[in-house]
Amino acid sequence: MNHLQRFQFLDGAVRGEICQLSEAYQAVLSRHEYPAPIKGLLGEALSGVALIAANLKFEGCLILQIQGNGPMSVLMVECNHLGELRGIARYDEAEMALQTDHSWTALAGQGQLILTIDPEDGERYQGIVALEGESLAAALAGYFAQSEQLPTYFNLAADGQHAGGLMLQVLPQMDESQDDDLWGRAQGLAQTLKKEELLGLSAEEVLYRLFHEEQVELYPEAELRFHCSCSRERSGNALRAIDLDELLEIADEQQGQIEVDCQFCRQKYVFDSIDLRQLHLPATDAPNSVQ
Ligand SMILES: [Zn+2]
Incomplete structure (x- = not known):
């Protein structure tokens, strides 16, 4: 189960994506011996970068990087237009062992979220914002609010075996005939999604559970996989x-x-x-x- 599916609300300018990872996530984890909290954050980050990369309109790679002053100094994940993922985290083992709080804010500390778009042809683009919020999902939403001025919602989860993510985003061109309440409603529904559901149910089941009262068009699934671009x-x-x-x-x-x-x-x-x-x-x- 390593795939991503896009969906679109028919009566308003909101679109979304859902992704679920298992083998690809486990392949990233198998290269290193990460402690459980780091495994979880890597899964969330891989899901997040896959969701954002689904919007790439060219061939190339999207790199999401967190640099902070907490015990986890770097979290870096990449996804390209083929759905190929890789990722790595750096952390201070001794510092982590001393901490009992392994929440996002405790591990990442204060720092930056850097999103780099690296097209195969053309110039790199990099957006940098300060880390904010209580989770990686909140930090990513903060990035889109500040850097792209696009209301975006993320729900990310991972348990060391499975990882998953749900993203909702307002389309840039809102027109007046559209449903004004849809964004608030869709986001409210997405917030009710539990970690077990995102990791345990199929994408169709999740979307039905959340949005069965809305008109949602589902696009075909795209495959995701682990692949390292080194050579x-x-x-x-x-x-x-x-x-x-x-x-x-x-x-x-x-x-x-x-x-x-x-x-x-x-x-x-x-x-x-x-x-x-x-x-x-x-x-x-x-x-x-x-x-
Ligand atoms: Zn490699």
């Missing part, structure tokens, strides 16, 4: 930016090789001195075998 080529590109002599010196100290570890999926890419020299050949002379 030997990308790691090589990162090394190419470093001076060759410096790289060879580092390699000398490490049994003649440099190991590049992907932070997200833990894949290791090993470059020996021959690889490093090849990387630094002028582009036209570089053999194609560097992959």
